[in-house]
Amino acid sequence: xxxxxxxxxxAPAAIRHPAIxxxxxxYFVVVSLIGVWATRRTKSASDYFIAxxxxxxxTLAIAAMASTLSGFAFIxxxxxxxxxxxxxxxxxxxxxxxxxxxxxxxxxxxxxxxEARGLITVPDAIAARFRSPAxxxxxxxxxxxxxxxxxxxNFLALGxxxxxxxxxxxxxGIWCAMLVTLSYTVAGGIxxxxxxxxxxxxxxxxxxxxxxxxxxxxxxGLAGISRAIAAVDAAFLGPWGKMPAITALSLFFVFGLGSLxxxxxxHKFYMLRDPRRLxxxxxxxxxxxxxTLLLYVGVxxxxxxxxxxxxxxxxxRADDATPAFVLGFTPSVVAGIVFAGVIAAGMSTVxxxxxxxxxxxxxxxxxxxxxxxxxxxxxxxxxxxxxxLLAVLVAQVSGTLVAFLGIFGYGLFAATLVPSLAIGLNWxxxxxxxxxxxxxxxxxxxxxxxTLAYFRVFTLPAGVxxxxxxxxxxxxxxxxxxxxxxxxxxxxxxADVKLVMEV
Amino acid sequence: MTTRLALTALVLSCTAIAGAYLLAFLPxxxxxxxxxxxxxxxxxxxxxxxxxxxxxxxxxxxxxxAAAVLTFLVVFASFAxxxxxxPNEGPxxxxxxxxxxxxxxxxxxxxxxPILFLPWMYAASFNADTLSDADLERVRRAGAERQP
Numbered sequence: 001x002x003x004x005x006x007x008x009x010x011a012p013a014a015i016r017h018p019a020i021x022x023x024x025x026x027y028f029v030v031v032s033l034i035g036v037w038a039t040r041r042t043k044s045a046s047d048y049f050i051a052x053x054x055x056x057x058x059t060l061a062i063a064a065m066a067s068t069l070s071g072f073a074f075i076x077x078x079x080x081x082x083x084x085x086x087x088x089x090x091x092x093x094x095x096x097x098x099x100x101x102x103x104x105x106x107x108x109x110x111x112x113x114x115e116a117r118g119l120i121t122v123p124d125a126i127a128a129r130f131r132s133p134a135x136x137x138x139x140x141x142x143x144x145x146x147x148x149x150x151x152x153x154n155f156l157a158l159g160x161x162x163x164x165x166x167x168x169x170x171x172x173g174i175w176c177a178m179l180v181t182l183s184y185t186v187a188g189g190i191x192x193x194x195x196x197x198x199x200x201x202x203x204x205x206x207x208x209x210x211x212x213x214x215x216x217x218x219x220x221g222l223a224g225i226s227r228a229i230a231a232v233d234a235a236f237l238g239p240w241g242k243m244p245a246i247t248a249l250s251l252f253f254v255f256g257l258g259s260l261x262x263x264x265x266x267h268k269f270y271m272l273r274d275p276r277r278l279x280x281x282x283x284x285x286x287x288x289x290x291x292t293l294l295l296y297v298g299v300x301x302x303x304x305x306x307x308x309x310x311x312x313x314x315x316x317r318a319d320d321a322t323p324a325f326v327l328g329f330t331p332s333v334v335a336g337i338v339f340a341g342v343i344a345a346g347m348s349t350v351x352x353x354x355x356x357x358x359x360x361x362x363x364x365x366x367x368x369x370x371x372x373x374x375x376x377x378x379x380x381x382x383x384x385x386x387x388x389l390l391a392v393l394v395a396q397v398s399g400t401l402v403a404f405l406g407i408f409g410y411g412l413f414a415a416t417l418v419p420s421l422a423i424g425l426n427w428x429x430x431x432x433x434x435x436x437x438x439x440x441x442x443x444x445x446x447x448x449x450x451t452l453a454y455f456r457v458f459t460l461p462a463g464v465x466x467x468x469x470x471x472x473x474x475x476x477x478x479x480x481x482x483x484x485x486x487x488x489x490x491x492x493x494x495a496d497v498k499l500v501m502e503v
Numbered sequence: 504m505t506t507r508l509a510l511t512a513l514v515l516s517c518t519a520i521a522g523a524y525l526l527a528f529l530p531x532x533x534x535x536x537x538x539x540x541x542x543x544x545x546x547x548x549x550x551x552x553x554x555x556x557x558x559x560x561x562x563x564x565x566x567x568x569a570a571a572v573l574t575f576l577v578v579f580a581s582f583a584x585x586x587x588x589x590p591n592e593g594p595x596x597x598x599x600x601x602x603x604x605x606x607x608x609x610x611x612x613x614x615x616x617p618i619l620f621l622p623w624m625y626a627a628s629f630n631a632d633t634l635s636d637a638d639l640e641r642v643r644r645a646g647a648e649r650q651p
Contacts, residue, residue, distance in 0.1 A: 089610060089614065096616070098549075100622050115646055221601060234590075237606050244533075244538075245538035249582065275639060276639065279630070283625075426506075426558065427506060427510060461533070462527065464528075472520055472524065500642055
C-alpha cells in the first residue's frame with residue numbers, strides 16, 4: 001500500500017510530455033462530468049451510500065475490481081516484484097480464487113440481506129446477523145482506523161504524481177487530489193464513485209494490457225526475460241522469489257482469506273439492481289482482475305531483466321520500476337494512459353473509503369449507541385468532507401505517520417471482519433459473543449503488534465506477519481467463543497436473517 | 504459435505520497455519536518443513552470457506568463441492584510441487600511457458616488455472632444451486648413481513 005509513496009518529486013522531465021499531461025487532463029474532465037451527472041441523481045441516503053440498489057452487474061464487477069486494486073497494483077507491486085521477484089506475486093496470486101469464493105460466501109447473502117432489511121453498510125450486516133450494536137460499533141471503529149490511513153496514503157501518493165506531472169508542488173498536489181475526489185464523492189456519493197470506478201477500471205485494464213504487450217516486446221517474450229534474469233540471479237525466479245517460502249505462503253493466506261473482509265468491496269454487493277445477475281460476477285471480476293494484474297507481474301520482471309542485461313541502469317528506488325519502464329520502453333501515449341491509470345487507481349480507492357468512512361460515522365456509530373441520525377444524506381456529505389480534511393492533514397503532517405497508518409489497512413479489515421461477516425453469515429452456530437470477541441481480538445492484536453513492530457520494540461519471527469497472526473487469532477477466537485456460548489446461538493438469529501442464510 | 508464438515512476443514516486448516524507460525528518461534532527459526540503447514544492450511548482455508556458459502560440448508564450440491572475439492576487439489580498440489588522439486592532456476596534451466604518450472608507451476612497453477620473452472624462452475628450451478636426465483640421471492644416476502 002505504501003510502496004507507491006516513493007514516486008518522489010524530481011521525477012523524470014519526460015513525465016511532463018504534452019501527450020501524458022493531455023491524457024491526464026482528459027481523465028479529470030471525464031471524472032468531473034460523471035460527478036455532475038451523478039449529483040443530479042443523488043436524492044437520498046440510499047442513493048448516497050448504496051447507489052439506490054440500481055447498479056448493473058458489469059458496472060459492479062469493474063467498479064469492485066477498480067476499488068480493490070489501488071495504486072499499489074501499478075507502482076508498489078511492480079516495485080516489489082523488481083525487488084524480491086516472484087514472491088511478490090503472492091499478494092495477488094489468490095485473485096484467481098477469491099472472486100468466486102466471495103460470490104459464494106458473501107455476494108448472495110449480503111445482497112439478499114439488503115433486499116430483506118434495506119441495509120447500507122458492512123457493519124449493518126454484522127449487526128443484523130448477531131443483533132449486536134456492540135459488534136456494529138466495534139467493526140465501524142476498525143473501519144475508521146483503516147480508512148484514515150488508506151485515504152492519507154493515497155492522497156499523498158496522488159499529490160506526488162500530480163506534482164510530478166504538473167509541477168504543482170507536493171502540498172498543492174495533495175489538495176488538488178483531495179478536492180477533485182471530494183467534489184464528485186460529496187456531491188454524487190457512491191453513485192458518482194461507482195461510475196467513475198467503472199471508467200477508472202477500464203482505464204486501468206487498458207493500461208495494463210497495453211503495457212504487458214510492451215513488456216513482452218521489450219523483453220523478447222517471457223522466456224527472454226527469464227533467461228536474462230537467470231544469468232545473474234537464479235533465486236529471483238524461484239517459486240517464492242527471494243522471500244522465505246513461509247512468508248510467501250503467509251501472504252497468500254492473508255490476501256486470500258482476507259479478501260472476504262474488505263468493506264469497500266463487500267459493500268458494493270448491496271448496490272446490485274438484480275441479485276440474479278450475480279451469476280456472472282465471478283467470471284467478469286476474475287477476468288478483469290487477471291488482465292489488470294498483468295502490469296503488476298510483467299513490469300517488475302521486465303525492468304529486472306533490462307537491468308540484468310545492462311540495457312537499463314539499476315533503479316535507485318524499486319518503486320521507480322513502472323515509471324522507468326513506461327517512459328523508457330513505451331510510446332508517450334501509453335505512458336500517459338499508465339499515469340492516468342495510476343491516478344485512477346488512487347482516486348477510485350479513496351472514493352470508496354470516503355464513502356464507507358462517512359457511513360461508519362453517520363450510520364454505524366450512532367446506531368451502536370442506540371441513536372439514529374435524522375438526515376443521513378446531509379450528515380454523510382458533512383462527514384465525507386471532515387474525513388477528507390483529516391486525511392489531507394495527516395498526509396501533510398508526517399510521511400512517516402502516513403506510512404505507518406497505511407501499512408496495516410488490509411490486515412486490519414481482514415482480522416476484524418472476516419470471522420463475523422464471512423463466517424457469521426454462513427454459520428448459524430456463530431454467536432454474538434464470538435463476533436464481538438473476534439473483532440476486538442483482530443483490532444487489538446493488529447494495533448499492538450504493528451505499533452510494536454513499527455517502533456522496533458518487538459518484531460515477530462521471520463515468516464510470521466502481523467496481519468496473518470491477527471487474522472488467525474481472530475478466527476480461532478471466533479470459533480472458540482462461539483463454541484463456548486453455543487447455547488445462545490439460535491436465540492440470536494432473526495427469522496428473515498435465518499432465511500437469507502439458508503437459501 | 505455439511506456445514507459442520509466445512510467448518511471442521513476450516514478449523515483444521517487454521518490449526519495447520521497456527522502450527523507453522525508456532526514453529527517459526529522456535530530458537531533458530533522455522534524448520535524447513537514448516538511451510539507445509541501453510542501450504543496445506545492456506546489451500547484448505549480457501550477451499551473450505553468456499554464450501555461453507557455454497558452450503559444450502561446444511562448440504563452442499565455436487566458442482567460447488569467439486570469446485571471446492573478441485574481448488575484444494577490444484578492449489579495444494581502446486582505448492583507441494585514447488586516445495587518438493589529441486590531448485591533449478593539458474594542459466595540454462597528448462598522453462599515452462601516462459602518461466603522456470605517451479606515458478607511456472609505456482610504462478611500458472613494457482614494464479615491462472617482456477618480461473619479456467621471456478622467462475623464457470625459458479626455460473627453453471629447458479630440457477631439450480633445458488634439462487635432461484637422462488638428463493639428470492641421468499642426473502643422479499645420475509646423482508647416485507649418484517650416491515651412495521
